[in-house]
Amino acid sequence: MRPGELIASDRGARAGSADDLSQAWSVLGQVMDPEVPVVSVVDLGIVRGLDWRDGHLHVVVTPTYSGCPATEVIEQDIQHALEHAGFAAPQLERRLDPAWTTDWISEHGREALRAYGIAPPAGSTSKRSLLGESPEVCCPQCGSAHTEQLSQFGSTACKALYRCIDCREPFDYFKCI
Structure with missing residues (x-):
């Protein structure tokens, strides 16, 4: 390094404004989860601040959980989207505490899941499921609460496979975590 050169991490450093933060939230609202491409990382609640x-x-x-296979892809997507929007060298911090919960999914995100054919988490996280209580899961196709669980695991580890008794359609249910 020669005198006067910037350290690589200092390139593009500038003072930020409230407008910049608003723009960054807007950009991140367009970054979709790779496993459920209709829900943004903001609506999923994984962008904490x-x-x-x-x-x-x-x-x-x-x-969403510490072993999520999409974590690095999501972080790269966030990095690229922000850089493309003009934010030089954004710094990402992966924070595991407090742990993510499905309570953080926005109402918009829940509706997007339903429209995509995935039943959103029913209610909020609780310890009742540890006591054997099952949530009332409504079919995202017809809205019926007359459903049954086929498997504790669906297309990903965070989903369970259900079937509607009324319309007979199988669907994923995004488990409460």
């Missing part, structure tokens, strides 16, 4: 640190946008991300 945005602020400015050392002249760069700082993004806090909490994966």
Whole structure:
């Protein structure tokens, strides 16, 4: 390094504004979850916060669970979307505490899941499921509550496979976590 050169992490550093944060939230609202491409990372609730640190946008991300195979892809998608929108070298922080919960999915995200054919989490997270109580899962196709679980695991580990007794359609249910 020669005198006067910037350290690579300092390139593009600038003071941020409230408008920049608003724009960043808007950009992230367009970054879709790779496993459920109709729900943004904002609506999924995994983007926990945005602020400015050392002249760069700082993004806090909490994966849906610590072993989620899509975590690195999501972080890369966030990084690329922000860089494409003009945010130089955004800094991502993966935060596991507090753990993500399905309670963080927005109403818009829940409706998007339903429209896509995935039953959104029923109710909120609780310990009742540990005691054997099953949630009332409504069919995303016809709205019937007359459904049955076929498997505890659906297309991904965070979903269960259900079937509607009325319309006979199988569907994924996004488990309460």
